[in-house]
Amino acid sequence: MTETVCVAVPRKGRPLEAVLDRFAASADAAQVADDITSTLRHEKSITKGTTHPDHDVYDRLADYSDLSDPFAPEYTLLRDDREGMPRRVVFDSVTIEVDGTPVHLVGREEPFRALRTHEFALGFDSADLVLEEVVQLREDGVGSLADINARIDPMDTDVRVVSGLGDTVYHTLMAKPEVLPPGADLDREFVAEYDGPLCISPRYERLVEAVLGTRPLENISFAYPEESVEEESAIADVGLGVYLTMTGSTARDYGLVLGEHLFPSETVLMENVAETTAAVEHVAQAITGPELETELVV
Incomplete structure (x- = not known):
């Protein structure tokens, strides 16, 4: 059998x-x-x-x-x-x-x-x-x-x-336009030079560390959305963050620029x-x- x-x-x-x-x-x-x-x-x-x-x-x-x-x-x-x-x-x-x-x-x-x-x-x-x-x-x-x-x-x-x-959605960099210098790309290299808060969901802290690497995060502090607050809204308040996107429409509704797809959530x-x-x-x-x-x- x-x-x-x-x-x-x-x-x-x-x-x-x-x-x-x-x-x-x-x-x-x-x-x-x-x-x-x-x-x-x-x-x-x-x-x-x-x-x-x-x-x-x-x-x-x-x-x-x-x-x-x-x-x-x-x-x-x-x-x-x-x-x-x-x-x-x-x-x-x-x-x-x-x-x-x-x-x-x-x-x-x-x-x-x-x-x-x-x-x-x-x-x-x-x-x-x-x-x-x-x-x-x-x-x-x-x-x-x-x-x-x-x-x-x-x-x-x-x-x-x-x-x-x-069945892919992506962990994607998002930022308010004013955070980006003129002509800058919102990508891993930008994060490596960035000094300030990065908004993420608390459960993804170790994932973000694995995806971005520990060296680019040396001058970054993690910020977390408050309960019942949409992640995209919290990222807009902080200025820079990482969250899952499929179409990115909600992020754009909050005035965010979509950057590099860091990693597939699949x-x-x-x-x-x-x-x-x-x-x-x-x-x-x-x-x-x-x-x-x-x-x-x-």
């Missing part, structure tokens, strides 16, 4: 949708991927209060999970961190076939950490978490996914990044090399494919 490969995946949100899109393209799983995405988007709208269901969350959960079908998706309940901490239906698991190998996608709150503790050989999570937790801080910064593995201490973890999924496939088997490698290759531009060499 062919070995089933278990893969840790996020329980909800954009990263899970990126994973499902990849499996839909790599296996005959387009319908189940679409069903999961549609279900979770519906549940998100209920949690946000924009949709008002006829049935309570337990009835909906029973409707979604068909335990009589081994290939049907399963869901579970999670306490959402919104006001009142409502129960939210999130993804639990599903089994699909990838190039002849059964693959069990298992929802985890922190897939990256599940790989670090050797619960899984393969998993998907944000590249941000790798920078926040295991990438070594050096004088020079990290500029791309391809730089990550060289910055991981093999004594610290057996996890390596295999590829990105392309869902990545990761592998625990100590747990790798022939079946795991087979699935990893089937998921990525030789034509994938963001594929990395482990």
